Amino acid sequence: MTYTVEKIGGTSMSAFDAVLDNIFLRPKNPYNRVFVVSAYGGITDALLESKRSGEPGIYQLVAKHDEQWADAIDALEVRLKMINENLFADPLNRTRADNFISERLKDAKDCISNILATCSYGQFTLRQYLPQIREFLSSIGEAHSAYNTALKLRTLGVNAMFVDLSGWNNKLSGTLDEVIVEAFKEIDVATELPIVTGYAYCDEGLMKTYDRGYSEMTFSRIACQTSADLAIIHKEYHLSSADPRIAGPENVLPIGQSNFDVADQLANLGMEAIHPNAASGLRKKDIPLQIKNTFEPEHKGTLISQAYQPDSEKIEIIAGRDKVFALHIFDQAMVGNVDNVGYELMEMIADERVNLVGKEMSANSLT
Ligand SMILES: Nc1ncnc2c1ncn2[C@@H]1O[C@H](COP(=O)(O)OP(=O)(O)O)[C@@H](O)[C@H]1O
Numbered sequence: 001m002t003y004t005v006e007k008i009g010g011t012s013m014s015a016f017d018a019v020l021d022n023i024f025l026r027p028k029n030p031y032n033r034v035f036v037v038s039a040y041g042g043i044t045d046a047l048l049e050s051k052r053s054g055e056p057g058i059y060q061l062v063a064k065h066d067e068q069w070a071d072a073i074d075a076l077e078v079r080l081k082m083i084n085e086n087l088f089a090d091p092l093n094r095t096r097a098d099n100f101i102s103e104r105l106k107d108a109k110d111c112i113s114n115i116l117a118t119c120s121y122g123q124f125t126l127r128q129y130l131p132q133i134r135e136f137l138s139s140i141g142e143a144h145s146a147y148n149t150a151l152k153l154r155t156l157g158v159n160a161m162f163v164d165l166s167g168w169n170n171k172l173s174g175t176l177d178e179v180i181v182e183a184f185k186e187i188d189v190a191t192e193l194p195i196v197t198g199y200a201y202c203d204e205g206l207m208k209t210y211d212r213g214y215s216e217m218t219f220s221r222i223a224c225q226t227s228a229d230l231a232i233i234h235k236e237y238h239l240s241s242a243d244p245r246i247a248g249p250e251n252v253l254p255i256g257q258s259n260f261d262v263a264d265q266l267a268n269l270g271m272e273a274i275h276p277n278a279a280s281g282l283r284k285k286d287i288p289l290q291i292k293n294t295f296e297p298e299h300k301g302t303l304i305s306q307a308y309q310p311d312s313e314k315i316e317i318i319a320g321r322d323k324v325f326a327l328h329i330f331d332q333a334m335v336g337n338v339d340n341v342g343y344e345l346m347e348m349i350a351d352e353r354v355n356l357v358g359k360e361m362s363a364n365s366l367t
Pocket residue numbers: 008009010011012038213234235236237238239240241242243244245246271272273317
């Protein structure tokens with residue numbers, strides 16, 4: 001039987017009825033699958049800052065010493081409980097879900113208040129605590145969605161278990177891979193359905209290392225560490241010939257098959273559809289990656305695999321990014337020395353943390 005590791009994106013999680021019918025309850029046997037879930041759409045934005053506009057969330061308010069951070073936590077609590085209300089009709093489970101998230105938010109509030117109090121002494125600066133604050137705030141979104149999902153599935157008779165990798169109450173330690181191996185030691189996927197938090201506490205710092213969209217890293221590493229036969233990402237759109245939000249869903253076509261080379265090119269352009277680092281581990285372990293549209297369960301979506309090697313060239317996908325600049329350097333004195341100049345230039349670009357998408361050189365110029 002095929003063993004799959006699957007990830008459900010935040011936009012899909014917000015349409016939970018579709019997720020239940022089209023993903024969780026669709027097959028006769030719900031097991032032999034592991035699910036990694038993202039926070040409901042917009043929640044990580046509220047915890048940190050908006051991914052698109054940069055509008056400050058709780059983290060940015062704390063970082064700017066803006067006292068409104070505590071009110072922002074209260075407002076988020078109301079929002080998260082509204083999600084619970086829509087999910088749980090029965091008061092018992094709703095209270096359970098509410099208590100779980102209230103406790104996390106209370107802990108977060110206490111912890112931030114204590115840190116701020118500590119930082120009122122000259123020897124301590126907030127800057128040194130900010131990375132950890134960012135990590136633990138992000139984990140709240142995925143703890144909420146994973147806890148709710150496991151609870152909901154149990155009410156429907158599925159033996160779902162909440163796998164909390166957030167490191168909140170347990171002393172997780174080690175690299176992302178080590179944390180995953182430890183968590184999966186005791187799980188029997190044949191009889192249990194693990195619902196794993198997309199945020200995972202690890203020594204390298206998930207947020208710090210992989211930034212937004214980090215759930216795909218947790219997903220990809222779980223697929224590699226537990227040797228999945230297939231990795232599946234469930235998304236709001238099919239992986240399409242262009243960004244459906246820009247070109248319009250009616251003007252784009254789903255990509256039927258692709259390979260990891262194409263995925264790498266897309267990642268290099270920062271295309272949002274797959275996290276840049278998620279595909280590389282799967283490629284090494286030869287685990288195919290299927291990208292499916294949550295709302296069209298009968299559609300196979302896109303299969304990204306090593307095996308797909310088309311023999312004729314064609315344009316499959318158009319991707320782009322804004323704020324791209326070309327730096328063109330021309331100097332006849334560079335003839336015979338372009339390599340050295342290029343090396344120094346690359347160092348400067350890396351120092352300035354500029355993302356390089358391509359490089360061209362000729363005898364006397366560099367772009
Ligand atoms: N070629 C493409 N196909 C599908 N989506 C794309 C493509 N290029 C960019 N996107 C964007 O990726 C977004 C989905 O990414 P993401 O925010 O990670 O969603 P999710 O919440 O499902 O994880 C879509 O809203 C879409 O605008």
